[in-house]
Amino acid sequence: MKQLYRTVAASLGVLMTTFLVSAQAKETIVKFKVEGQTIVATMVTPDDVAKSPVVLMLHGFTGSRNEWSSDAVKEGLFGRxxxxxxxxxxxxxRIDFRGSGESDGKFEDMTVETETTDAQAALDFLSTNDSVDGKRISLMGMSLGGAVTTAVAGRTKTPLKSVVLWNxxxxxxxxxxxxxxxxxxxxxxxxxxxxxxxxxxxxxKDIPLKGRFFESLYAVQPAGEISRYKGPLFLAVGTRDNIVFPQPALAKSLLSYHDGPEELWTESVDHGFGVERSAETVDKLISATVAFLKSNGQ
Known part of the structure; x- marks a missing residue:
C-alpha cells in the first residue's frame, strides 16, 4: 500500500505580467509555495470565458513547463x-517541478514522490483560484510527468474531470x-x-541525482496508481518510442488496470511525438486531446 496522499497548502505568491497570447487567450506567470519553496507556473486562460475549466500540465524528466521544444515546435509541446x-x-x-525550470530547489533532490507533492499543491492552487472553475479540473502528464499523473489521479481527494497521458x-x-x-x-x-x-x-550528459530518486522509480507503480482512478482516461503513445516500449502493448497493459471510460490514441512516432522533425503529429495529438477533454466535461 502506497503512503496516503499528504495535502500541501498552496498559496499564491506572485502574479507577474499578464499579456495576450492570441485573440482568444491571455497568459499569466504565477507562483505558489510548496514546503517553503516556490513553484513557477504559466496559466493561460480564455480571454472571453469566465470560470473556464482548466487542465494541469506536468512535464517530463529533465524538462520544464513548456515541455519538449525543437526548431519545429519552438514553444514546446505544452506551450503549443x-x-x-x-x-x-x-x-x-503548466508548472515547473521543484528543481526544474524556474522553480526553487535542486534537481538532484527530485523524486517521483516530490513531483507528486508538487502536482497536488498545484491542484490545491487551482481549486481555490478565482480565474478558473475549480470544480472542472483535468490532469495531464508527459513521460515521467505521466507516471506522476497516475499517482496523483489515484491518490488525490481533488475531484478530476478527466486524465490525459502522453507517452x-x-x-x-x-x-x-x-x-x-x-x-x-x-x-x-x-x-x-x-x-x-x-x-x-x-x-x-551528466544528470546527477540522489539514490532516493532511483528508489522512487520502484516505489511508484503506475498500473496500481491508475487502478484507483475511475474517471475518463486518454492515453496517447508513439509506437516507435524507444524509452517506453514496446508500444502499444504497454499502453494496453496499463489500460487493463483502469476501470472507467478510456481512449487509446496511437501514432507511428517516437517518445516526443515527432517533435524534432515537424509539428504534424504534435498538432494531431493536441487536436485529439482537446476533443477528448471537450467530450468529457471540459
Missing part, C-alpha cells in the same frame, strides 16, 4: 497546446534502464541520500 486549449474554452496551468512512464525501472543502463541503475539505487553521478547513455 495551451493556446489551442484556450481557443476551445479551456484554461491550462507516460509505465514501467519506470525499465524506462530508466533505457536511459542510464543496467549498471548505473544498480549502483544508483544504493546511493541513498548521496548524489550518484549518473550519465545519460547516448550523449553522455
Amino acid at each position: 497546446a495551451a493556446p489551442v486549449l484556450a481557443k476551445n474554452g479551456i484554461a491550462s496551468l 507516460p512512464g509505465i514501467n519506470l525501472p525499465a524506462a530508466f534502464i533505457s536511459i542510464f543502463g543496467e549498471k548505473q541503475m544498480a549502483e544508483a539505487v544504493k546511493a541513498g541520500d548521496n548524489v550518484y553521478p549518473a550519465k545519460r547513455l547516448g550523449d553522455g
Whole structure:
C-alpha cells in the first residue's frame, strides 16, 4: 500500500505580467509555495470565458513547463497546446517541478514522490483560484510527468474531470534502464541520500541525482496508481518510442488496470511525438486531446 496522499497548502505568491497570447487567450506567470519553496507556473486562460475549466500540465524528466521544444515546435509541446486549449474554452496551468525550470530547489533532490507533492499543491492552487472553475479540473502528464499523473489521479481527494497521458512512464525501472543502463541503475539505487553521478547513455550528459530518486522509480507503480482512478482516461503513445516500449502493448497493459471510460490514441512516432522533425503529429495529438477533454466535461 502506497503512503496516503499528504495535502500541501498552496498559496499564491506572485502574479507577474499578464499579456495576450492570441485573440482568444491571455497568459499569466504565477507562483505558489510548496514546503517553503516556490513553484513557477504559466496559466493561460480564455480571454472571453469566465470560470473556464482548466487542465494541469506536468512535464517530463529533465524538462520544464513548456515541455519538449525543437526548431519545429519552438514553444514546446505544452506551450503549443495551451493556446489551442484556450481557443476551445479551456484554461491550462503548466508548472515547473521543484528543481526544474524556474522553480526553487535542486534537481538532484527530485523524486517521483516530490513531483507528486508538487502536482497536488498545484491542484490545491487551482481549486481555490478565482480565474478558473475549480470544480472542472483535468490532469495531464508527459513521460515521467505521466507516471506522476497516475499517482496523483489515484491518490488525490481533488475531484478530476478527466486524465490525459502522453507517452507516460509505465514501467519506470525499465524506462530508466533505457536511459542510464543496467549498471548505473544498480549502483544508483544504493546511493541513498548521496548524489550518484549518473550519465545519460547516448550523449553522455551528466544528470546527477540522489539514490532516493532511483528508489522512487520502484516505489511508484503506475498500473496500481491508475487502478484507483475511475474517471475518463486518454492515453496517447508513439509506437516507435524507444524509452517506453514496446508500444502499444504497454499502453494496453496499463489500460487493463483502469476501470472507467478510456481512449487509446496511437501514432507511428517516437517518445516526443515527432517533435524534432515537424509539428504534424504534435498538432494531431493536441487536436485529439482537446476533443477528448471537450467530450468529457471540459
